[in-house]
Amino acid sequence: MAQRVDEVLASGKAPYAHGLVVLRGGQVEIERYAAGHDYALNEPLGHVEFDRDTLHDLRSVSKSVVGLVYGIALREGLVPEPGEPLLRQFPEHEDLAADPRRASLTIEHALTMTLGIEWKEDLPYTDPANGEIAMELAPDRHRYVLERPIVEEAGLRWQYCGGATALIGEIITRGAGRPLDEYAAARLFEPLGISAHAWSRGDDGATRAASGLRLRPIDLALLGQTVLDGGRDVVPGPWLTEMLRHRAVTGSGSGYGYQWYLNPGTYEGVGNGGQRLVVVPEEELVVVVTAGEYDVSLASSQAVLDAVFNR
Template structure:
């Protein structure tokens, strides 16, 4: 008997034979190693699980390090802090919300840094030189991990230069120049924590995880004790489904409005052009996925190794894929192929 059959019987979530048959090619392909080290896959439609399979020893209760999918959680928490009146809005200035010492001890002071807003951090478009995809960038996250104070690391960065081959914000789609910056989301975590007046992990549990029934998430912490909003949160596969489902359902869960509907809509709207194949919302990737002769937009929480939660509105579905493909070449492409070639076709 397969691992999934054992899990389904023990937890009381039997699948219809038809659904199991539809996803059998996906199961076989993963078990054959076609997508390297996939650890779990969950597909839910209309708020119900139609496929769930664990391919490692961890099983359903394992907290899986989904890396930068954590960033999406940071964006949700920022929206909740605004809803709670703790942050005035997306246009609130970051250095007005951070502890005063951040500004007092700042290197490379500049009025343009003072003008950086919460929305700039949510859209990876703050005007500081920070680019995780450029090994020479002063703000590359690998450099951040070498120092003790990760938020001050971000605060000290110089203003980004725009040589001829880099589009200036005014010449870019949505008026924003996108550069993927983990340090900026780390700073956003302290912005939220300072604004709400309680540890970030406690606020997250009270305002988001608790209402969704998510228990004991495993946070990573910066050397000075700040919960890392930029990556590393450990969730069960079903927890990731719940995070995706609440956004697919317009912010509602268990009969309550957990996340403001307007924040969900803004988060899932294009705010910056990130890639040829993706726009960017408020710490959500907006993936452009070819489906037949069309190109559809599927929002995604995504982290290193190809760990991804896809929202599939036209199928009323959430798809969770977790992996340990951290050292594989193009791991996100492996996840994308599993999603588009094996899972999408299996959904009604």
């Protein structure tokens, strides 16, 4: 495996790859870092020489981490069960419940991205017409999501929606009585020994649940190992079972659980530009790839993964 990976990296087939960590049986099998131009969301960081201690944007892999954090908060009685009404968690927007279709939305619809609302996030994340960017620019990000036009019955179809994760993050924040990033640090990262982390906030002070987390690749791999290990008494095991149960089908044909992609034999977190977390239970394998192909493709990270899995 290591030889295949090194050949791909040396050949230039993955020019935007920044990092790779492979754990097998909980032990580091491969760890590689490169250099390249990088960003923290839309803020240029210039040319970065990556190493083990360099934090990297996870982009939408952040969503999968939020999925873990919700389970911890649920065990502590801080957040409702997924079947509870969504609008009930936002009483300041109770006027929106006048529409019975909106009133019927549940937290699970947000966890599975099956809200049935109008949402367009297939534009570059520099475009204000992108749903997530429009949400960031809105006077009230949560109302912005909750009042989107309803285009179909909830639960019928998966639609990629960073706004759904923003709602989940806010429910955690309200239940915990502190920002999502602080709660995640205290209840997920620190118990696992993850001391280096950053989670950006919007201008309104809300943690960017959908895309703002930065971790070291080795620590993201540890989160994957935690899933593989059944939660390590940090994330509840029963929640992992629910989180990773097939509940929807994405546009690409993957399964989807609670903020995690489910492919045959794997659980995955995927982020813009080539951020990948892949957990393969049968092989006791965790693979993390970070890359800088933002708003372009996943080609570099896919080339590295193909080498890892000999595809």
